[in-house]
Amino acid sequence: MPSRNDLLIIRPFYILTSTFSFQMVSLLKLAKITEEGVRFMSPHDGTPMLLTPEHSISLQNTIGSDIIMQLDDVLVTTSPDHVRMREAMERSVRWLDRCIAAHKNPDTQNLFCIIQGGLDTEMRRECTREMVARNTPGIAIGGLSGGEAKSDFCRVVLTCTELLPELKPRYVMGIGYPEDLVVSVALGADMFDCVWPTRTARFGNAITKHGVLNIRNSKYANDFGPLEEGCECACCRTGEGAMGITRAFVHHNTAKETVSAHLLSIHNVWYQLNLMREVRNAIIADEYPAFLRQFFANLYPDKADYPEWAVEALRMVNIDLRSNNT
Amino acid sequence: MATPNSDKDMRIIFRTVNDFIANDGAVRLGRLSLPNRNPVDTPNYFGLTSRGAVPHMTPDNISKHTEIGGVYIAIEDFLEHSRKRAYPAIYNIDVPGKEPLHAYTATPSSMVTILGARRNPAVTAPSGNGRNYISIFTSTGFQRLDTENYHRAIENVRPDIAIPLADLTFNESKAYSNAKRQLRMVERTEDWLAAFFKLRDPEDTPRKTDHGAHIFGPLLPTDFQTQWEYINRLAQDYAEKLSGLAVYDVNILPDLAEYSSLTHLPRLSLDIMTSPHDILRQVQLGIDLFTIPFLNSTSDAGVALTFKFPPPPNPAASILPLGTDLWSVDHQTSLAPLAEGCECYACTRHHLAYMQHLLNAKEMLGWTLLQMHNHRVLSDFFAGIRGSLGRGYAAFEEDCARFARVYDTEIPKGTGTRPRARGYHFKSEGGESKINEAAWENYEAAGSGDPVVAAEMAGRAATGAKGEGKETPVVPEGGAEELDKKGFAEIDK
Numbered sequence: 001m002p003s004r005n006d007l008l009i010i011r012p013f014y015i016l017t018s019t020f021s022f023q024m025v026s027l028l029k030l031a032k033i034t035e036e037g038v039r040f041m042s043p044h045d046g047t048p049m050l051l052t053p054e055h056s057i058s059l060q061n062t063i064g065s066d067i068i069m070q071l072d073d074v075l076v077t078t079s080p081d082h083v084r085m086r087e088a089m090e091r092s093v094r095w096l097d098r099c100i101a102a103h104k105n106p107d108t109q110n111l112f113c114i115i116q117g118g119l120d121t122e123m124r125r126e127c128t129r130e131m132v133a134r135n136t137p138g139i140a141i142g143g144l145s146g147g148e149a150k151s152d153f154c155r156v157v158l159t160c161t162e163l164l165p166e167l168k169p170r171y172v173m174g175i176g177y178p179e180d181l182v183v184s185v186a187l188g189a190d191m192f193d194c195v196w197p198t199r200t201a202r203f204g205n206a207i208t209k210h211g212v213l214n215i216r217n218s219k220y221a222n223d224f225g226p227l228e229e230g231c232e233c234a235c236c237r238t239g240e241g242a243m244g245i246t247r248a249f250v251h252h253n254t255a256k257e258t259v260s261a262h263l264l265s266i267h268n269v270w271y272q273l274n275l276m277r278e279v280r281n282a283i284i285a286d287e288y289p290a291f292l293r294q295f296f297a298n299l300y301p302d303k304a305d306y307p308e309w310a311v312e313a314l315r316m317v318n319i320d321l322r323s324n325n326t
Numbered sequence: 327m328a329t330p331n332s333d334k335d336m337r338i339i340f341r342t343v344n345d346f347i348a349n350d351g352a353v354r355l356g357r358l359s360l361p362n363r364n365p366v367d368t369p370n371y372f373g374l375t376s377r378g379a380v381p382h383m384t385p386d387n388i389s390k391h392t393e394i395g396g397v398y399i400a401i402e403d404f405l406e407h408s409r410k411r412a413y414p415a416i417y418n419i420d421v422p423g424k425e426p427l428h429a430y431t432a433t434p435s436s437m438v439t440i441l442g443a444r445r446n447p448a449v450t451a452p453s454g455n456g457r458n459y460i461s462i463f464t465s466t467g468f469q470r471l472d473t474e475n476y477h478r479a480i481e482n483v484r485p486d487i488a489i490p491l492a493d494l495t496f497n498e499s500k501a502y503s504n505a506k507r508q509l510r511m512v513e514r515t516e517d518w519l520a521a522f523f524k525l526r527d528p529e530d531t532p533r534k535t536d537h538g539a540h541i542f543g544p545l546l547p548t549d550f551q552t553q554w555e556y557i558n559r560l561a562q563d564y565a566e567k568l569s570g571l572a573v574y575d576v577n578i579l580p581d582l583a584e585y586s587s588l589t590h591l592p593r594l595s596l597d598i599m600t601s602p603h604d605i606l607r608q609v610q611l612g613i614d615l616f617t618i619p620f621l622n623s624t625s626d627a628g629v630a631l632t633f634k635f636p637p638p639p640n641p642a643a644s645i646l647p648l649g650t651d652l653w654s655v656d657h658q659t660s661l662a663p664l665a666e667g668c669e670c671y672a673c674t675r676h677h678l679a680y681m682q683h684l685l686n687a688k689e690m691l692g693w694t695l696l697q698m699h700n701h702r703v704l705s706d707f708f709a710g711i712r713g714s715l716g717r718g719y720a721a722f723e724e725d726c727a728r729f730a731r732v733y734d735t736e737i738p739k740g741t742g743t744r745p746r747a748r749g750y751h752f753k754s755e756g757g758e759s760k761i762n763e764a765a766w767e768n769y770e771a772a773g774s775g776d777p778v779v780a781a782e783m784a785g786r787a788a789t790g791a792k793g794e795g796k797e798t799p800v801v802p803e804g805g806a807e808e809l810d811k812k813g814f815a816e817i818d819k
Contacts, residue, residue: 257376262690
C-alpha cells in the first residue's frame with residue numbers, strides 16, 4: 001500500500017523530513033522543552049501543541065519519507081548557558097532511544113540521529129560517541145549555522161566527523177553557502193540542506209562562481225548577458241530552445257513579479273547542485289585540494305583576501321589553500 | 327523578419343476559414359499567421375503580461391505547459407523614469423535575429439507579441455489624458471506618453487502587432503457617461519491616429535509595404551453615433567494601413583457590418599469581461615482574439631477554473647460552478663484533480679490537497695500550478711468554441727445556450743490571501759488597509775530579526791570575506807536566569 005506521502009506528492013526524488021527545525025528557535029513564539037517533549041504554539045492558529053519523540057516519528061512514519069530525523073533538544077548554538085547545553089545534549093540522546101523504539105518502518109525509512117552539544121568540543125565528542133553507539137543508518141550534525149563564527153563551526157564539524165564511522169552518511173544540517181559546502185566536504189561531511197539558494201533568489205541575488213550578484217542593483221538594468229556566463233542552467237544555457245534570460249530582465253522584475261524569483265531559484269539551485277557534482281568528480285579524480293584552490297581563486301582574485309576561517313579549517317585537514325600547487 | 331514579398335500584401339495577417347451567415351457574417355473561424363510565429367487559430371486568446379511576464383510563469387513553462395500563441399504587453403511596464411538611464415533599458419537590447427521586445431522579455435520566439443500603451447486592466451490616472459498625450463502608470467509613477475514617443479517605442483521594441491494610442495480613461499463610471507468627454511475621446515483618438523500614421527509612413531506609400539509592426543486600430547467605448555465619423559475615416563483612409571481592430575467596447579461590432587473594408591480584419595477584444603459567459607457573448611458578436619483579464623486575477627485568488635465548452639451532460643440539472651476555491655479546507659484530504667478530466671500538468675501530477683497546502687503555506691509554486699491549470703482550461707474552452715463553430719453556427723448557438731443554463735453566472739471568489747500586489751497593479755486610496763495581514767511577526771519585539779537574512783534583503787550577500795573575523799556573538803543578551811525572568815519559552819504571557 002502506498003504511504004500517504006506517495007499520494008500527496010508525486011516524487012521522483014528522495015524526501016527527507018524533520019518535525020522540529022532549528023528555524024523554530026528563531027521564528028516561533030517558542031517553546032518549552034521538557035523531558036516529555038516540546039510544547040509550542042501552533043504557527044497556524046496559536047493553539048498549544050506538544051511534540052514528543054514518539055509523535056514526531058509517528059508523523060514521519062505516516063508521511064513515508066526516505067530519511068526521517070529524530071526529535072532533538074536544540075537551542076541556540078551560541079548560548080552561553082553551559083548547563084542547559086549539556087542538558088539538551090543528554091536529552092537528545094535519550095530522545096533518540098525513544099525515537100528508535102517508536103520507529104515502525106526501520107526497513108524502509110532511515111532514521112538519522114542528530115549530534116548536539118553546542119560549540120563545546122568535548123561535549124560534541126561525548127554526544128558523538130553516544131549517538132554512534134546507537135547505530136542509526138545516518139548521522140546528522142545539528143545545532144550549527146545559527147550565528148556562530150565560521151571557525152567554531154569548522155572545529156565542531158571536524159570534531160564530530162573524526163569520530164564517525166566511514167560508511168554512514170554524515171549530514172550537516174542547515175548549511176548552504178558555497179564556501180561552507182566545499183570546506184565541510186573537506187572536513188568529512190557528505191550531505192547538506194539549506195534554504196539559502198532559494199531564499200536569496202527571492203531577494204534578487206544570483207550565485208556565481210565569482211561571488212553573489214545582487215541583481216537589483218541598477219547596473220544590471222542594461223546588462224543583457226546571462227546571469228552567469230557559461231552556466232548550463234535553464235536560464236543561462238544557450239543553443240536551441242534556450243530561454244535567453246538576461247540580467248536586465250531579471251532586474252526588471254526583481255521584487256516586482258514572482259517570475260524573477262522563479263528564474264533566480266532555477267539558476268541558484270542549479271549552481272549548488274552543479275557545485276556538488278564538481279565536488280564529487282574532484283574527489284573521484286583524487287583532486288579535491290586542487291579543486292578547492294581553484295574554487296577560492298575564482299571567488300577571490302587575491303589570495304590575501306581568502307577567508308582566514310577557511311584557510312585554517314583546511315589546514316586542519318592538511319590542505320594548504322594558498323599553495324601554488326594545482 | 328520576413329523578407330518583403332511583392333506578390334503578397336504584408337499587411338494581411340488574418341484569413342477567415344469559415345464565415346457564418348448569422349449575425350451578418352460577423353462570427354467566423356479564422357487563422358492569424360505572422361512571419362516566424364506559430365499560426366493561431368481563432369477564436370482564441372492571448373496571455374496578459376505584467377512587466378513582460380505572464381504572472382507566476384517562467385518562459386520555459388509557458389512553452390511547455392500552456393498553449394497560448396501570443397501575449398499582450400503594455401509599454402507602460404517598461405518606461406519608468408530613472409536618473410541613471412536616459413532611455414528605457416528595453417531600447418538598448420540587441421540580440422541578433424530577435425525583436426527587442428521578444429529578447430528583453432524572453433518571450434518564446436514562436437509566440438506573437440501585441441503591444442499596447444496601457445496594461446489591461448489599466449489603472450485610472452487621476453489627472454486624465456491631455457490634448458497630445460495619455461497618462462501611463464509606470465512603477466515610478468504616472469507619466470505622459472504622446473504619439474511621437476509611443477511611435478518611437480514601437481520602432482525600438484518591434485512588437486508583431488501594435489495598438490495606437492486612444493484617449494481612454496479607464497474610468498467607466500465618470501468619463502464614458504459624459505457625452506462631451508466621449509466626443510473629445512473620438513476627436514483626440516482620430517487626431518492621434520493621423521499623426522501616428524504620418525510618423526510611420528511620411529510618404530504615404532501604397533499598400534503591400536512592410537512598415538514593421540502590424541497595426542490594430544482602436545474602436546472606442548462609445549455608441550456608434552458618437553464615433554461613426556471616426557470609423558468612416560478608419561474604413562476610408564486607413565483601412566489599407568490596418569491589420570486588425572482593437573475593440574474596447576464590443577457593442578460597436580454590429581454596426582461594423584456596413585464597412586466592408588474593415589470586416590475582414592481580425593478583432594481583438596480589450597473590453598471588460600468577468601466570466602466565460604462574457605467571452606461567449608463576445609464571440610457571438612464577432613470577436614476573434616481575446617485577452618482575458620479575469621484569468622490572472624482568478625489564479626491570484628486561488629481559484630481553479632472548472633468550466634468546459636461545450637458543457638458536459640448535466641443529468642442532475644444542478645447549476646455547475648465555474649471554478650473551485652482551492653483555499654477551502656474541504657480539499658485538505660482530497661486526491662481529486664483541480665478539474666475532473668483536465669489534462670494539464672497540475673491536474674495530472676498533483677491534486678486538490680497539495681494545492682490547498684501550497685496556498686496555505688504561501689508557496690509560490692501554488693500560483694504557478696494554478697496558472698498552468700487555468701490557462702489550460704481557457705485554451706480548451708476556446709478549442710471547444712472552434713470545434714462547436716466547425717459543426718455550424720446553429721450547433722454553436724445551441725452549445726452557448728446550454729452553457730448559460732448549466733453553469734453558474736460568476737466565478738467563485740477565493741477566500742484566502744493573495745500574492746503580494748504591487749503599485750502598478752492598482753492605485754491605492756488613502757486609508758486603505760493592507761490586502762494581506764502579516765502572517766508572521768518577529769519573535770524579538772524590536773523587530774531586529776535575523777541579521778543574516780536582513781543583510782541578504784539589503785543586498786549584502788552575507789557570504790565570503792565579509793562574514794568572517796567575528797567572534798562568536800553571545801546571542802541572547804544576558805544569562806539564562808535573566809531570560810527566564812523575561813518569560814523566555816513560556817507559553818502564556
